[in-house]
Amino acid sequence: xxxxxxxxxxxxxxxxxxxxxxxxxxxxxxxxxxxxxxxxxxxxxxxxxxxxxxxxxxxxxxxxxxxxxxxxxxxxxxxxxxxxxxxxxxxxxxxxxxxxxxxxxxxxxxxxxxxxxxxxxxxxxxxxxxxxxxxxxxxxxxxxxxxxxxxxxxxxxxxxxxxxxxxxxxxxxxxxxxxxxxxxxxxxxxxxxxxxxxxxxxxxxxxxxxxxxxxxxxxxxxxxxxxxxxxxxxxxxxxxxxxxxxxxxxxxxxxxxxxxxxxxxxxxxxxxxxxxxxxxxxxxxxxxxxxxxxxxxxxxxxxxxxxxxxxxxxxxxxxxxxxxxxxxxxxxxxxxxxxxxxxxxxxxxxxxxxxxxxxxxxxxxxxxxxxxxxxxxxxxxxxxxxxxxxxxxxxxxxxxxxxxxxxxxxxxxxxxxxxxxxxxxxxxxxxxxxxxxxxxxxxxxxxxxxxxxxxxxxxxxxxxxxxxxxxxxxxxxxxxxxxxxxxxxxxxxxxxx
Ligand SMILES: *[C@@H]1O[C@H](CO)[C@@H](O)[C@H](O)[C@H]1NC(C)=O
Ligand SMILES: *[C@@H]1O[C@H](CO)[C@@H](O)[C@H](O)[C@H]1NC(C)=O
Ligand SMILES: *[C@@H]1O[C@H](CO)[C@@H](O)[C@H](O)[C@H]1NC(C)=O
Ligand SMILES: *[C@@H]1O[C@H](CO)[C@@H](O)[C@H](O)[C@H]1NC(C)=O
Ligand SMILES: *[C@@H]1O[C@H](CO)[C@@H](O)[C@H](O)[C@H]1NC(C)=O
Numbered sequence: 223x224x225x226x227x228x229x230x231x232x233x234x235x236x237x238x239x240x241x242x243x244x245x246x247x248x249x250x251x252x253x254x255x256x257x258x259x260x261x262x263x264x265x266x267x268x269x270x271x272x273x274x275x276x277x278x279x280x281x282x283x284x285x286x287x288x289x290x291x292x293x294x295x296x297x298x299x300x301x302x303x304x305x306x307x308x309x310x311x312x313x314x315x316x317x318x319x320x321x322x323x324x325x326x327x328x329x330x331x332x333x334x335x336x337x338x339x340x341x342x343x344x345x346x347x348x349x350x351x352x353x354x355x356x357x358x359x360x361x362x363x364x365x366x367x368x369x370x371x372x373x374x375x376x377x378x379x380x381x382x383x384x385x386x387x388x389x390x391x392x393x394x395x396x397x398x399x400x401x402x403x404x405x406x407x408x409x410x411x412x413x414x415x416x417x418x419x420x421x422x423x424x425x426x427x428x429x430x431x432x433x434x435x436x437x438x439x440x441x442x443x444x445x446x447x448x449x450x451x452x453x454x455x456x457x458x459x460x461x462x463x464x465x466x467x468x469x470x471x472x473x474x475x476x477x478x479x480x481x482x483x484x485x486x487x488x489x490x491x492x493x494x495x496x497x498x499x500x501x502x503x504x505x506x507x508x509x510x511x512x513x514x515x516x517x518x519x520x521x522x523x524x525x526x527x528x529x530x531x532x533x534x535x536x537x538x539x540x541x542x543x544x545x546x547x548x549x550x551x552x553x554x555x556x557x558x559x560x561x562x563x564x565x566x567x568x569x570x571x572x573x574x575x576x577x578x579x580x581x582x583x584x585x586x587x588x589x590x591x592x593x594x595x596x597x598x599x600x601x602x603x604x605x606x607x608x609x610x611x612x613x614x615x616x617x618x619x620x621x622x623x624x625x626x627x628x629x630x631x632x633x634x635x636x637x638x639x640x641x642x643x644x645x646x647x648x649x650x651x652x653x654x655x656x657x658x659x660x661x662x663x664x665x666x667x668x669x670x671x672x673x674x675x676x677x678x679x680x681x682x683x684x685x686x687x688x689x690x691x692x693x694x695x696x697x698x699x700x701x702x703x704x705x706x707x708x709x710x711x712x713x714x715x716x717x718x719x
Pocket of ligand 5: 486555623624625
């Protein structure tokens, strides 16, 4: 992630709102699906280009690469929660752009700018894909780009960067040593490492990951990134370890919450009691900090009212609500309270989706009633999308389940994964043939496929002269097929088996 100056929205169109809006009945599955589909469509058509290295269409350089990982996570969940696979092939294309050829989510195009948090956002997306059993292609598997093995590889690379030499532990923000952020240990980098480790432990059952989660959490508590009163700070200065940046952001609370929830789920006995207590404290602190007492709306308190949120910060609420949805699944005792807040916020968010250019753009502020505040961007769309789709399990309790390797998960494990470091460091010297082995990123969708209607064909370009790699059928249009589709999605094996 990076520091950016805030870009003010165009306010001139504020008074020209059309009346299209998004009608959302939070008790109706078809209505929630329709609302999610509209918000997802607006996000995809304006702010997502999975075939580009940046993940966003040309001219939108203000968005950082990590947000592409965030978008992919949103569409993995979208598919899982709504059953609509419209965007699945683009998720795969975008994923392959990020993952290969270095096979560790450090693509050379972004190598200088990637911090542990950027890499972590992509790997937490792949963990979503693992736990939700998002389809993997044969080619993806053959080339070592399956979701679980990549998450494990990221874990290993971050493990190796864990730094006990300053401030008693922690991951630094930046990876490149000449950047200022190398001397900052921030909560999102460490919180994503913690969450990733905890979810790997829960999914694989491997206690090494749980040890890593425990170690990182302990450090965050001892370093006061997470204070005894559960105020969660943004980060600390490596040269002066007690110097904390005290800003509070929704996504930091969210990543700690989800990690505690996974650990609560994975552990037993007194350890489980410990994680329950930590989770309860983080939940209470989250509610007390970010929920507007008057309206029940989630607020990005640091910048929302002052209109100073930057392009990164405008999307943070999305990750808090995504991880609230995850927490409700793996720590079911939190479900009722979390769902109450999410359902309230889904309704509030949808009511703001009356903005330009098409009368369905969603606003940044959810505490203003049925008005659009003039903000229109990737952040506002992904925020609304996540909160709307994450209420689906409330009306369809068999949807949204999180799987483990022993009850339905299928992604291949490779705990020793190291990534393709040779390519990363010295990619120009690599023989074309070797590069080709890792050329998944050169897949592109052919525009002509739109004619076919039913079929999207993905072709490889560039060094791979190959032909059709995989074929994805588009969802059928009839309303009737939808229930059937959701039944076809992975179900947990029956407990009596
Ligand atoms: C997939 O991405 C391509 C390239 O940006 C785009 O043209 C296409 O419309 C996208 N498909 C969907 C369903 O959004
Ligand atoms: C860092 O310190 C922690 C806690 O003392 C320990 O568990 C871990 O193994 C250490 N890591 C390294 C790389 O020395
Ligand atoms: C468990 O995870 C550790 C750390 O990544 C790895 O070294 C070990 O091989 C894994 N064990 C199994 C059984 O997968
Ligand atoms: C969290 O808040 C609830 C409701 O106010 C309260 O009952 C509970 O004791 C709190 N939990 C912790 C760990 O403080
Ligand atoms: C652990 O998570 C699963 C979903 O993955 C859930 O069904 C189960 O109830 C959770 N266990 C506990 C103790 O909450």
